[in-house]
Amino acid sequence: MIKSKCEKRIAKILCGTFLVTTMILQPLTAVKAAKKDSDKEKKYVRKPAKVRIYGKDRYETSSKIAKEGWSSSYYAIIASGEDFPDSLSAVTLSKRHDAPILLTTSKSLNRNTREELTRMRVKKVFIIGGQVAISPKVEQDIKSMGITTERLGGKDRYETSIKIAERLGNPGTLFVVTSNHFADALSAGPIAAKKGAPIILTSKDRLADVTKKYLNKKVFNKVYIVGDRSQISDKVASEFETHVRNHKNGLERIDSKASEYVKNSTVYERNINIINKFPNELNSYKEIFVASGVAFADALSVNALAAKREAPIVIGNTSDGNLLKSFISDNFSKIATMNIVGGQGVISENYVNNIVDYIEDEEIKFKDGNMERAVREKLGITNENERIYKSKVRDVKILDLSGFNISKIDGIQLFEGLKELNLSNNKIKNLEPLEDMFYLESLNLSENKVEDLEPLEELRSLNYLNLNNNNVRYVDSLKKLEYLKYLNLGKNDISYIEDFKDLTYLYYLDLSHNNNIGGLSDLSDLKNLTTLKLSNTGISSLGFLEDLKRLTELDLAKNSISNLDSLKKLDNLKTLYLNDNNISYIEDLKDLKDLEELNVWGNNIKDVEKFKKFKTLRKLTIQRSLLGDDDRKQLDLISNIPHVFDKNNTYVASKNDIDSNFKDIPGKTYKDKELDDISKESKDLKDTYKHEYNPYEVIYKSNSGYSNAFTARELLNREKDLKSMIEDSTYSMQVRKMMQEDLEKVINRYGMVNKTNRMNDKVMELEAKINMYFEEKEKRKARNRINYVYSDYKYDFYKNAAIECERDMSQLKSQIGQLEYSNSYSNNEKARLLKGELRNKEIEYYMINKNLKKYDKDRSFFAAMDSILDK
Structure with a gap:
């Protein structure tokens, strides 16, 4: 039954007041424990529909x-x-x-x-x-x-x-x-x-x-x-x-x-x-x-x-x-x-x-078939006739429903124990079912059709909110979410930021690709920001950034910036994107003592030689034309920078190139007592797994472009088409058999793409935590966790590849045996060709197993390190 607007607002205010008071006066777990005690007296039966x-x-x-x-x-x-x-x-x-x-x-x-x-x-x-x-x-x-x-x-x-x-x-x-x-x-x-x-x-x-x-x-x-x-x-x-x-x-x-x-x-x-x-x-x-x-x-x-x-x-x-x-x-x-x-x-x-209400259990009914299918898949419910009740989902804390083509999310409101909800890459527009989910802490709605954010205005437990690539125009409903730490509003239609000054817990904010956005002066109050993305927002003046001293990553690409004076006091900046602006001089940045990565591609930089003064810079992206196409004179001037890129190519200025994704230890290392405490254990692991622990090692960087999202959709559509054609009796049995083989490949490919997406999303979350943490020890744990997630993903990839390769070799051996048994010239020739394929498969199998063993050791090493770091 639908509540009146007035009752909704009163309920929200009361719940919001209770929640904030609870956060201040006592741990949330204590409240939940009390609630569980009172719930024991309730009868767990289905509620009638109203x-x-x-x-x-x-x-x-x-x-x-x-x-x-x-x-x-x-x-x-x-x-x-x-x-x-x-x-x-x-x-x-x-x-x-x-x-x-x-x-x-x-x-x-x-x-x-x-x-x-x-x-x-x-x-x-x-x-x-x-x-x-x-x-x-x-x-x-x-x-x-x-x-x-x-x-x-x-x-x-x-x-x-x-x-x-x-x-x-x-x-x-x-x-x-x-x-x-x-x-x-x-x-x-x-x-x-x-x-x-x-x-x-x-x-x-x-x-x-x-x-x-x-x-x-x-x-x-x-x-x-x-x-x-x-x-x-x-x-x-x-x-x-x-x-x-x-x-x-x-x-x-x-x-x-x-x-x-x-x-x-x-x-x-x-x-x-x-x-x-x-x-x-x-x-x-x-x-x-x-x-x-x-x-x-x-x-x-x-x-x-x-x-x-x-x-x-x-x-x-x-x-x-x-x-x-x-x-x-x-x-x-x-x-x-x-x-x-x-x-x-x-x-x-x-x-x-x-x-x-004392009749606690209630059947969950979904208005969207894709939503129901996704929930059943995630809960492992294979019987289509089995009903889903609140009691079934009471202990579900994390739910990932990304990429299921969902339009309506009615029913999600009965998942009352949810802490983390991923609804990215769907077709969701109406968020009303979320409006009473007061205990939700993480919500991913990227890649949808969301316009109205009012249903989120009282979700004050949220600390992670991703609304990237939607149709949002007004964001004033977010001003009460003062416990937000991560907020992604990139790729929307926002024209003005209003009343963000109270979101002082924010460490990550993405407003990129909102053309000609106004009201950015409020951002000057967000003193805890460590990552700020403002690319393609139409800004030209940077005065509002002067007080954001904790920024470590700043993206100002594709704007109309010419003066960098407001950035020179941002002492903690490590990564700065200034590509595609109107910048001529970069000397204002020379004293940024922690700056490691700088992108100035697409600017007419006239004082390239000033890069010589950038002592900590490890990666520079700049046009080849500014470095001289015919000689290395300019390049030699900035030989202090290990990695110099143009938009598409890489120039290595030093002789000893180090892969930035592997064992790339910054010049200013961070030492603490923990590293000394675990030195013996990490040495033992090195002897066991032949892998030396590096606290700065990150072996995979997430792809924020969701490049596999479209592939997943295409595969789903292809799967649907093939199933329809297989059921069409106008096709011959032979053709339908070939279609069935194609269908199996499509399903396997979709499964792999889906795993890749999930791995990428998990790494993105961990990268966000690295930006959130101020203590190096916590960053270290997150880096190690990224390495484990990626190694485990690669192990699974090669394990499935090995199984498939074994199946292919078995089929080839069977075909060769049948052909040789007939002992005819033509069949012997076919057998000879198949033996060549078999040899190639055996080489492929050898390489797959080599990688499988490598990533098995790697994931075991990172899992062991995870345990050590968590002590």
Whole structure:
């Protein structure tokens, strides 16, 4: 059920306040521990689905109910919306003619009702009530629509109920209810309708003359008096005795005495008693309707729909939900759908949730088939018919649903234990299901179609948020996420950054490829930033960067920058991208004592010789033309820099080139006591695995371009096409066999691409942590973990390659044996060619096994080091 905007905001504010207070006053784990203790008392059963049916007033509600139950109808019933008795007496007539009950005012035909009559193509209308209840003008308005009418009405409510009863012929059963309250008639309605029994009204102490005349003409098998003696007296009840065939058993009062739940006589108790008394007349409680016991207006029309579906109407006491809670608890295994009749002002969402929330488990239903498929795959659920419940996912902390072509994420909100969620590379636009996931810490939504970030505004536990490559224009909803450490907003449509000054925990911020972005002055308050990406944002002035002294990586590529004066005090910069700007002089950067990598490609640098003063620079990217194509004079001037690149080529200035990805130890090494403490253990590992520990070694750098994402999509599409063609009987068996072989290759290739993507994503996360950590010891652990992740990936790659190669060699040997057995010239020639293929395969297998052993040792080494570093 959808909450009102107001309730959502209040809930968010309260939850947000609680969360922040919790963070300050006590560990989050303590809160969760307390929650688990209270949860032990709850029953773990499925919650029924909740559907709310309501309109802005009783007339619109009646039209909504009609839409819910009838696509078309020959008959309709029109009753007064200004009082309850007439419409409630008409429920059996509604059931007999399969007619919705619509409401109108007494003076004119309501607009919603008129539209419903037209939509359903109604041909005949029963008008319930006399000319005071519904005027002749309303009747004339209906006739003017080409609809015939029949009025069933009397001078008062008693006579009207008798007119309806007479229209129903000679029923064997009769229900008698009080005229003073609508609840009893509402309770009895679906049951009376199923039995074909009229519902007639009476006062407490006097039976109307018109009712007596009706009774004098009838004999019933059964008469039910609904209500205790405070509602209908014994005197009135006794007048029905002579009109039943067996007055000892034929007359029965339904009151509060048989209640299992409460002792006091109430309409709510009688409601439950009526439902429990006639279980066979209802749909085994598969569906129930919940209506208010105080406000009759929205409940007036629901009787017809409940009767049509043979569903009970449960009357809710908004001041005490225990009776309804007990009923739902007793019947939880039967109830699939709970229809709430009326808006929030009639029956609040909190009231409904309070009734059913203690029933903790709930089936998770997905609106997107790809979403469901992805979840089933990740949870290892192979049976397509197996239902997924909240209890199944309660302990899921990390969920990766990237690359599944998901459009709708409904259902994710029930993964209440999630800490990390990856939804990248999908087609997601609506984030509303995420809005109450207050404990989510990491969220990746890159490569989607997201526009509105409002559902994220109260997710204050988030410290990692990736929205790269979406359609985001406004980011003001993020201003409250003050615990964010990593924020990627690159490749969006953002034109202005507003109120980011409170995001002081940020260490990583990517705003690149948002053309002509404004409001960057707020960034000057983000003193903890270590990585800032502003490429292709249209900036020219850098004054706002002067105070960001902790920056280690800064990307200012593809802008209109000419003056670098604001950068000269950024003493911690290690990596600086200035390519494709308007820079002529770089002397302002010469005192950046930690600068290791600099890209100035695409600028007309006039003082190239100044690079001689860059003592720590290890990698420089610059145009070949600025270094001299015909001689190495300029290159010799900057021979202090180990690696000099142009856009596409590499120039190595020193004779002893060191691969920057392997064992590239910076000139300024960082030593601490930990390195001394683990020196003996690392030496032992070197002897075991022939691998020397280097605390700065990183053997793989992530590819942030997601180059495999498109390959994965293409393979999925190819897989789908092949499966479709294989099922097409117009293709021959031989062709389909070839398609099956192609399909196996595509599936294997997709699996490998998927593994590569997952490995790359994991390395990206670890690289982000390296940038986040200030302590070298933590950086060291992250570097080692990258090395393990990559080595494990390569080991898996070569292991699968070895299995495939063994299979190919086995097939070749079998083919060669068969050909040699035939001993013909042509077959011997084929065998000779296959032997050549086999030799090549054996060489390939040797190389694969060599790499397999290498990466097996490497991953074992890094795993062992991981254990040592974690001590």
